[in-house]
Amino acid sequence: MQNTERTDKNFFKNNYPRRSRNSYKNLNGKVFIVAGSKDMPGAAVLAARAAYRAGAGFVTVASVRQSRDALIKAVPEALILDIKSPQGYLGGSALKKIQSYLKQNKQDVILVGCGLGKGADITLELLRCARTPAVIDADSLNFIAKRGINLLTDIPAVLTPHEGEIKRLLGDISFNGETAALSVSDITGGVCLLKGPNTQICFKGRKQINTSGNEGLAKAGSGDVLAGIIAAIWAKLLKAKAEADAREEGFIGACMGVYLHGFAADLAVKDISKESLRASDVIDSLPKALKKLLE
Numbered sequence: 001m002q003n004t005e006r007t008d009k010n011f012f013k014n015n016y017p018r019r020s021r022n023s024y025k026n027l028n029g030k031v032f033i034v035a036g037s038k039d040m041p042g043a044a045v046l047a048a049r050a051a052y053r054a055g056a057g058f059v060t061v062a063s064v065r066q067s068r069d070a071l072i073k074a075v076p077e078a079l080i081l082d083i084k085s086p087q088g089y090l091g092g093s094a095l096k097k098i099q100s101y102l103k104q105n106k107q108d109v110i111l112v113g114c115g116l117g118k119g120a121d122i123t124l125e126l127l128r129c130a131r132t133p134a135v136i137d138a139d140s141l142n143f144i145a146k147r148g149i150n151l152l153t154d155i156p157a158v159l160t161p162h163e164g165e166i167k168r169l170l171g172d173i174s175f176n177g178e179t180a181a182l183s184v185s186d187i188t189g190g191v192c193l194l195k196g197p198n199t200q201i202c203f204k205g206r207k208q209i210n211t212s213g214n215e216g217l218a219k220a221g222s223g224d225v226l227a228g229i230i231a232a233i234w235a236k237l238l239k240a241k242a243e244a245d246a247r248e249e250g251f252i253g254a255c256m257g258v259y260l261h262g263f264a265a266d267l268a269v270k271d272i273s274k275e276s277l278r279a280s281d282v283i284d285s286l287p288k289a290l291k292k293l294l295e
Contacts, residue, residue, distance in 0.1 A: 004207045007259045012293050015252050016233070017240035019055070028057025029235025032107040033228070034098065034126065035114035038088025041067035043115025043138070043224045045074045046279050050228030051111070052077055053286035054260065055236055060107070062098050064088060064119075090119030098122075099129045108235035109133050113140030114224040127155050133234060133246045134158070137227040141165045149188050156246035157190035158234065158254045160227055166194055182207065191250045193230075195223065199258050203251040210255070213262025216269050221279030222261075229286075230257030264289035 019028060031051045036044030044063045048071065051059045061071055062081040066088060071080050081101055083094045110132050112123055120139035124147060127134055133156040136144065141161050144152065145168035149159075161169060166180050177194070181202040184192035194200045199210040234253030238244050264285040268277055 003205065004209065006209045006211050007201070007255045008211050009259075009263075009293060012256050012259050012263075015237075015256055016055075016294060017236045018294070023057075025057035027239055028055060029232060029239050030058045030106070030108045031056045031060070031228075031231045031235050032102065032110045032130075032132075033059065033061045033114070033231070034063075034090070034110065034112040034122075035061065035116060035224070036063035036067040036071075037090070037115055037117040037119055038064055038066040038085075040115030040117060041070045042221065045070050046221050046224040046283065047111060047114045047228035047231075048075045048078045049280075049283050050225040050286070051232040053283055053290075054229040054232035054257070055290070056232035057236075057239075059232075060101075060105070062090075062094070062101070064090060064094075087118075089117045090122055092122070094119070095122045095125055095129075098126060102130050102132070107132050108238050109135060109231045111135040111137065111227055111231040113137035114227055116140060124151060127152075127157075131155070133238065133250060135160065135227050135231045135234065137223060138165075142168060145169045145171070149184060152188040152190060155190070156250055157188060158193060158230060158250045159184060159188065159190060160193045160195065160223065160230070160254075162195045162223070166192075190247060191254050193254050193258065195226070199262075201251065201254045201258060203247070206251070208251075208255045210258045210262060212259050213265050214269055214274055216274035216277030217262070217265050217282070219277065219279065222282065225279045225282050226257060226261045229261050230254050233257050233260070260286070260289060260293065263293060267292070 120143040123140040181194035237249040
């Protein structure tokens with residue numbers, strides 16, 4: 001039997017892990033972002049900025065060398081694993097460099113997919129090697145759709161599709177908005193977040209409906225910001241609980257991430273038009289949003 005609840009301010013306040021006075025960066029979540037390509041360097045920038053603003057303690061970005069200058073300028077706090085790529089997207093040689101880095105540097109959560117383009121072909125091999133909880137977004141979702149989402153059952157994952165992506169994941173033209181995210185969650189054993197006006201977050205027969213946000217979010221880059229926020233909060237939750245169930249915390253983190261994303265957008269449009277709202281404006285509103293939500 002499906003259990004449906006709604007995410008609100010109280011849910012967020014009761015579950016967001018506070019930073020202790022004796023804290024240091026590695027105790028607040030390490031997020032490893034695999035994102036960007038020659039044509040879409042901004043996706044990596046947006047995800048990394050959002051992850052830091054949502055509370056991550058340490059963010060590393062693996063991206064093509066063509067993204068390096070943009071990342072250094074926009075997110076000087078991030079560690080950059082820049083990968084030489086004549087073709088402009090991450091390929092097989094990139095996978096080896098990323099795998100080597102991850103073996104030496106344990107991460108709490110990986111985010112893969114934002115702006116990868118053809119580089120998304122490394123997704124499954126990366127996830128199998130890393131064996132780390134993963135937020136899977138954008139181009140990586142489309143790659144997995146071609147291979148079969150049943151291949152994700154061994155990986156604690158949060159999938160973040162919009163309607164078009166979830167149709168491809170299910171391979172079924174008879175789309176049912178009420179059950180699609182539940183179906184993806186059932187098949188993968190992970191969390192499925194179906195983005196839309198009333199975003200659904202589903203896990204183990206449970207459905208959480210988000211109550212924040214506005215139509216200004218229907219714009220390029222919003223998904224990159226959301227993915228970065230979710231990765232950060234999930235990483236913080238895993239650090240906060242010694243015996244954490246990665247999938248369960250992924251569900252809680254996804255619910256909180258969506259709510260914070262929407263709440264920040266609602267704050268932003270108090271000063272600017274919904275038509276003018278950019279993904280960057282949402283990131284800029286995150287500090288104020290977190291302060292209000294945690295008061």
